[in-house]
Amino acid sequence: MSPPRGLPPAVFADAFPFHLWLDAELRVIQAGAVLRRLLPELRPGAAALKLLRLSQPACEPTPEALRAIEQAVELVYDDMDMRIRGQLLVLEDDTLLLLLWPTINDEDELAALGLSLDDFPHHSTLRPQLALLRELWDSLQESQDLVVDLEAEHRQLLQSRRRIDLLLQHTPLGIIDWNNDGRITAWNPAAAAIFAVPEARAIGSGIEVLGIERLSSHEHSQDYPVDELLGHTGERVITEHLRGQQKVLGAWHNTPLFDSEGRPLGTTSVVRDVTESVRVEQTRRERQRLEGLALLAGGIAH
Structure with missing residues (x-):
């Protein structure tokens, strides 16, 4: 037989x-x-x-x-x-x-049964199947490692985002984001206080919502058209507007934003209320001027 x-x-x-x-x-x-x-x-x-x-x-x-x-x-x-x-x-x-x-589902199971690949003839499909399973397992492990890394990065991003949100909510500096059309997309509480404009009214509005009456260089030596405010980047400019009956001075720093390919995303403006500091500086200079005049007058009298 x-x-x-x-x-x-x-x-x-x-x-x-x-x-x-x-x-x-x-x-x-x-x-x-x-x-x-x-x-x-x-x-x-x-x-x-x-x-x-x-x-x-x-x-x-x-x-x-x-x-x-x-x-x-x-x-x-x-x-x-x-x-x-x-x-x-x-x-x-x-x-x-x-x-x-x-x-056989994996090489560990193969070993547990006391078998090896040498126990299978070359025409067996087990060899390519185990190779494929090993590749899939390695890919799964890499994917799981990637998920762990991404979750850790996500947690870090959330923590960073919370810190940034806290900073935006509590900083005395006004933070304003503008899109490429010159419309406001972000408006923090300090900006609302400086310009007396609530967030609901500011979002989506243009520069006119700020009520700016004058735009000048830092030393007030040159005035610019108000609608050119966002075009002044890399330099400090001063704006004047009324908050009720009070004249308010704002010192601006504008930073253009770009994506990874260099396309413009908009502009972020940081505004500080410098009304009091300018008043103090002007008072100091006036006092120095008067003191100089007094000394000059005293010298002439003698």
Whole structure:
């Protein structure tokens, strides 16, 4: 008796290391070399389905039932929690040939069963499957590491954002964001206090909402058109506006914003109320002038 295709039994056992060849009474005629190594009890004459439990298909493990189905089968070796699947073939002499392969999900499971890739012939699909699984596992690990890194960065960004929000809410400096159309997109409480304009009214408005009456250089030596305010970047300019009946002076620093490709995003303005400091400086200069005149007058008198 010889396996199909006329191969000598030893050659067939090496080519299909997990096969089972059963006689009409489901006794072992021959088992694959690796399967024999894992289950030495599968010697010729042994009752195969007393050692291996038929999991699929759901039928009685009798010779008649198995010869009637001739389809894919799954056997389980409970002592090792090993599942072997394959195709059931009914041969002309009513013997059964099961071309089986263990179900392996990863290299750890392979090692746990006492197997290695060398136990599988080159025509087995396990090698590329395990390589693909390893690649997928590595990709999954990289993705999980990336998620952890992104979550950490996200937490840091949230913390930075909270600090920036606190700064914007409590700084005495007015912070105003403008889009490319010269419309206000951000307006902090200090800006609302300096210009006496609530946020709801400021957002979406243009420069006219500020009520600026004069725009000049830092030293007040040159006046500019008010609508050129946002065009003055890299230098300090002074604005004048009324808050009620009080004249308010604002010192401006404008910074243009760009995206990563150099496209303009708008402008951020930082405004400080310098009304009191300018008044103090003017008073100091006036006092110095008067003191100088007094000294000059005293010198002439003598």
